[in-house]
Amino acid sequence: MNTLSRFALAILATAWFTTAALAAGPSYRLEVAGLACPFCAYGIEKKLNAVKGVERLETNIKEGTVIVTMKDGVTLDKATAEQAVKDAGFTLNGFKQVSPGDSQ
8 A cells, every 4th residue: 555545545544533523412420429440330321221212321339430422413301311310229429511521
């Protein structure tokens, strides 16, 4: 593969990843009481993944948080998040929208 082909491939890959990142919808930080182990995380992730429009979850057991990223054009309301967490057997202690990549 010549240098020009590699350069073109690199540009296409960068454009694809950038488009994918920009296409992600809003993210929300959920603070969950009792999130203490991988089994707990699995239960919450299972319920949250069942919510229509969820694209990605990032669970931090140490902090007791879950970052929920929705699909482009879809939002998550507190009542829906609270019900999913409750269905998993836990309590939602905090809910706020965050910037992409922000886990604070």
